[in-house]
Amino acid sequence: MIEILAAGSAASQPPGWTAWVLPVGMLLIFFFLIIRPQMRQQKAHAERVAGLKRGDEVVTAGGLVGKIVKVDERFVELEIAKGVRVRAVRSTIGEVLQPGSAAPAND
Template identity: 50%
Template sequence: MLDFLAAGGASAGQGIIGFIPIIGMIAIFWFLIIRPQMKRQKEHAAKISSVKKNDQVVTSGGIVGKVVRVDDDYVDVEIAQGVKVKVVKATIGDIVPPGGKPAND
């Protein structure tokens, strides 16, 4: 009877040890993929919230223009002289620094 109890305890210990590689893979996945993506999302959200009038922006669709007006959810962008479009803030891909060239030029 004691042999049966000893064998049962050994198999339970090996089952727990079998989960260690799975936990390790989850940790690697977290640090290599999920965590950097969350960091990029936070940086992008901070960049979008700091958009102000006269900033030059590039949308996710590749439209380059100057910000004319900023609302809570929308931005009016002048893409040519006298041509203004309303853009959803979340679709702004990048803010071009003053005097800099946009990424697609």
């Protein structure tokens, strides 16, 4: 009688691979909802930074808006007002503005 109970309880346990279904599913969800979109954003930012050229109007990560006057390997020189130039690290350029996208506020 003891042998029959032991055999019955062993047959009712799920297979060993089912313990891996939940962790693997969570990793897949984590990858597709968080990691993959972040990789896409990094790639797009790297393309924007690589394509910087003289005359582009850009916004830095610190919020400065200026026109690129000079592009080096690591730095860009921005003109933020007439006669006011600043150097910024090239990777801190957050966005390249389209020409004529916004009207001046003082008009």
